Amino acid sequence: MDIFHSMQENLKVTEQKIVILAEESFSVLESKAATVLIRYHARNIVAVIDSIKAGKSASEVIGIGEGIPVVANLHEAMSYNPTLLAVGIAPPGGELPLNWRPVLVEAISNGLHIVSGMHHFLSDDVGLSNLAAKHGVILWDVRKPPENLPIGTCQASGISSTIILTVGSDCRTGKMVTAIELTNGLRSADKKAIFCATGQNGIMVSGWGIAIDAVISDFTAGAAETIVLQGARDNDVLVVEGQGSLVHPGYSGVTLSLLHGSQPDAMIFCHQPTRMQVARHTIKFPPLGEMINQYEALVYPIKPAKIIGVSLNTFDLMSDQALEAVELVEAETGLPTTDVIRFGSEKLVNPIIDVSEKKDLRDAFPGA
Secondary structure, eight states: OOOBOSSGGGOOGGGSOEEEEOTTTOSTTTTHHHHHHHHHHGGGEEEEEOTTTTTSBHHHHHSOOTTOBEESSHHHHGGGOOSEEEEOOOOTTOOOOGGGHHHHHHHHHTTOEEEEOSSSOGGGOHHHHHHHHHHTOOEEETTOOOSSOOOOOSGGGGOSSEEEEEEESSSSSSHHHHHHHHHHHHHHTTOOEEEEOOSHHHHHHHSBOOOGGGSOGGGHHHHHHHHHHHHTTSOSEEEEOOOSOTTOTTTHHHHHHHHHHHOOSEEEEEEOTTOOBOTTSOOBOOOHHHHHHHHHHHHTTTSOOEEEEEEEOOTTSOHHHHHHHHHHHHHHHOSOEEOTTTTOSHHHHHHHHHHHHHHHHHHHSTTO
């Protein structure tokens, strides 16, 4: 099964002029898809649609994307000659906001391709699909999983590549961004590394992967295994994007499937230090050390793996506060800690290289 793909029919993000639809939602946390596209494909973004924040630039709203205008509607965005409209949010449940459908109709009628990470598959909407066919437009539902996925069979434990999985205390703590930044850092250190996307936003950035949360539960570990086996074909280090959290009542299932399906050699723990409880719940976080122990205990019977570093999301702290948070977490956990966006990834890349070199040594000398 080959899951490497750009967009359907070879439509690539890096070759498009993109307008992002984030109506009444454009912010760091509420429009995660918009934020990640701007972070990693800024040169391709021509405008963001949000009538509430119209007149500002993206950088004024989310701190990145200098010069990218926020406009009130698609009509205004068309003056920037976009070729693709990206749905910039993936709300809980992944349903299409009712007031967004007319915008999609307008976009298709203007010849714009559409990429969406929602559970509501645009390509299954007869009206939108027929209109897209009429205008020669591609509808790419990045969350739609491939067919015939297997159940998990522990094949990932036998590959020679080093597998790193990002895990975390909660959803939206930076697991995807951490995985991308670690991959880039490893490449800068001359390692053949690949980012393995397991969510819709990661797929938009990388052009390949499987959105694990859209897979039938019996096959989620098999989907994670499929991603790892695919990524290992020509890479020495695989950095697998984590999802959810073991302590999140809504998303813990997909977290466990990734633990058992990807068979990591080591893990990086992601956390937002200002967050005291699980998103949209009143469940308070256990101590960091306890959460780290939970991950290590649950993966142990399948394939022992340690958490070797902590990645903090300090976007809502001042720089001196972020440094203090890093120091506090290092003291509490005894693990190298950083914010990969603010302070770089080197602090976490070096332990990964150590794990990779030790695995290479064991593979070369099995009895050593």
